[in-house]
Amino acid sequence: MYRLGGRVDVGFDQGPTEEDSDAKDVTLTIAPGVTIFAGTGVAWLNVNRGNKINAVGTADLPIVITSRDNVLGLNTDSSIGQWGGIVLSGRAPVTDCKDPNAAPGTIACERQVEGAVDPALFGGATLTDNSGELKYVQIRYSGFTLSGNSELQSLTTGGVGSGTKLSYIQTFNSSDDGAEFFGGAINMKYFVSVGADDDNLDTDVGVKANFQYVIAVQRPNAGDSIIEADSDNTADGNNPRQNTRVSNFTFIQRSNASKGAVRFFGGTDYGLYNGVIVSPSTACLSISRAQTASTVANASIDELGAPVFRSVVAQCGTPAFLGANGVTADQVSAIFGSGTNNNNSAFVPTFSSLFINGANETAVTAFDANTISSFFDKTTYIGAVKDANDKWYEGWTCNSATASFGTSKTGLCTSLPTSY
Template structure:
């Protein structure tokens, strides 16, 4: 990886600098001159640290793609890192295409951009079958708040970054260098849609004989955008080693997108090693589908870090979620159709999370976890650092009837109100459920290092074997998302902020990486 601030090769060694004379040497990326004068005494004066200068220069033009209209050369954009060529995406990808990484080039998402057209709830053989591939290091940004990328049913995305060269989805302000550690809602986000089952049919008729007839509609879209079907193993593609920053703009009807919005995606979809930063709504939301994820980092969501509902069947392992100070609601909000629909709308939402570290910092009189609607849940090998907040709230007896499962979960809950209940569930019942589980502790003394790495207290705690819940999970002998200082799965592809810093990574979330 090339550093932003490049060294000048002076053409003679520093030991022989006094004999170089007053040469003029062009500084890379500036087009100007630097005058180096001979010192007048044998003891040189201290050399001031040079002022950093932008190092990115715009690419010469936009690459050629196959889709109708191609890429539009929209000139250049200037930020802290330098100048970039802007290549605006077409409104729709109607052919297989690749967005290559090119130094000094960014891709603009101007409004809604579709990958393929909706192929319907079942594969009739007439799908558009478009795959959008994105190379490691590529940067895509939303031009306006209403800009977002949608991968429609029957189509796929292949966005695979690398540990030291992640793909960045971000906002125009971030490219310009205007975003801060508290910015959010600067563009829409990324949406993946598929044909896996959902529970809430948009026509209000639930538990149909043919699940493929139960479809749901993407919230906030100006045009009808459907997802769902009866293909649990459906694939919407692969996304690995990527960041989604500053997303969550409010669309039509007051609805907001998340960093990553998943509607009815199937278990054939691969998603891992990804980071949500400062989403104005949820870090990610699952509307139905069969969702598997590993190595997830969610920082600074203004609402919930994880929102799971509409019959989603979800397995997540190695999850770090951290709220901004005085921002955010729940770290997990879990829901399923309640009331008369609790037994009629199937599948019932089922969330399983193993090896997680949650940092509750909202101070908004909320709770770290909220379960309701008769959803099913299993949480194992977890650390919840609440900063004196309520740990768990469960609403409705139908949710308690699903036997929420906890094993090897520790937390430093608010001593005065560690648990809460609602709609027929009491706080005492919730506390009895949690503290009566295997190897749990709601009054644990947190010893985390760097806010998310296990310390001595966490390392000494007995772990649960998560493979007992799902074959998707790895067997682990520790609680929390990060076992110790030698466990560095989060390094390289993340970014730092005032909320949470990860060390060896792409730099600050307020700036763009330069390779």
């Protein structure tokens, strides 16, 4: 067991490009089975540009990063926001530059990590930048608020490049987002987000991202949307424009989010494939701004057209669709396209154990996501979990009243493993 005494930096920030004069590169290695806890509420871990983390657990020996109260046995399934979180800072392109005179997507465009007091910069022009690897990692009870809307999430990436490896990551009870990805080029498989008090999957400032096998579950009457993509601000026309694709997902929306389970705005490009949205008390989809809903592709502004849905089924509240800032609900409904491309906004879920596909899910024809990127596995099913024999989520995750993932090597999220 190791303690974070405050902000802990991995190496020094080496700037947006690799230089001979840079300080020596540092790699922080965290062994399988290790527990790390925050000794203070403002503790957080920052992997600076040019340095790496190597936190690779196993299904039998996951790495647990958590709070002091969790170690002392003081937490409940409603505890949140007890320390900062994990931040990976890289050299891939971002927008909304700190310097208003900098060109978005260039080495001159840098941003400050949200929630950090002292300088913690990210951004550059290296799409393939490598910040290391996280695998079989739990991040619990994180996300403190510094001031206003400046907050840390369980997992934050800033300008992280495609050389970074992210897989088998669980975030639990963040007081902000389960994970937020600021720019860069992200690829991640096997992500579980439970109990976030804001959004589960937040993407913005020009990120190019691919996610596959995602389970997101909210606590009852807590949290906001499952997905928030981009922001309505004066810089939302910057290039690169966000383009995020998510395949094989299961979203369980239990909050009363006024803007819906899935929110696209700020001109973002987005694709949802092979997924199930369970949102019986709220709208399933909200789209804001005419640029976000535009069906016209325009390479000169990195615009691919309206959001894309293929083999996505949803149980929605009334109304099922919301429009804002120049977009009507009818336009949103047409973009989702219920009745076409195997999409259905009047779906009746038949899950067992909260997220395991039943008869109705199995009956939906899957889309071959491998045709849009080699990153995606071709699957014959929608949703994150094919059937009762598909147990990729089991063993390395922790359990709670919000969501149980079967046999767990670490037990309840409110307790720590005493032995493996």
